[in-house]
Amino acid sequence: MKLTIVFIASVQLFINCSIQNNQTMERFNIDEFNKFAVGGVYIKLMDDGTHIKQFGNATTGYVENVTPPKGWYFVQRQFYANGMLKSQGQLFKKGEFKTGVWKFYDDKGKFTHELNEDAPFKLTLEDILVILQQKKI
Secondary structure (H helix, E strand, O other): OHHHHHHHHHHHHHHHHHHHHHOOOOEOOHHHHHHHOEOOEEEEEOOOOOEEEEEEEOOOEEEEEEEOOOOOEEEEEEEOOOOEEEEEEEEEOOOOOEEEEEEEEOOOOOEEEEEEOOOOOOOOHHHHHHHHHHOOO
8 A cells, every 4th residue: 555655646746847847737628628517527437447526617717536446545636717727636535634745836837835734743644554453443
């Protein structure tokens, strides 16, 4: 499980560094969303079992949740109404609380800041899971 989390984090870090170095930013595909959304929601199921749910509108902006078939987390990306990335980070699948480092951008796609949601805590979720397994809870 730790290897999977490290792999996902490494991929995200590589993508984020590539985006910042190339000055190209991920954009929400508004045309595709408008074409396929039903009731303001567009759901895609990928071949590997990944579940992608998009919702929102041209007034408030858009949200994309990417949930892999395995693991404890899903990735959430929030977009401005113009389709530019607003924020991205991971949420715990059970309870949907934010975890890890969240990145934030302005409406032009420029990185503004990041926030480590795990910083206030002494134990990581992985530490807690190990303790629970050791105590057979």
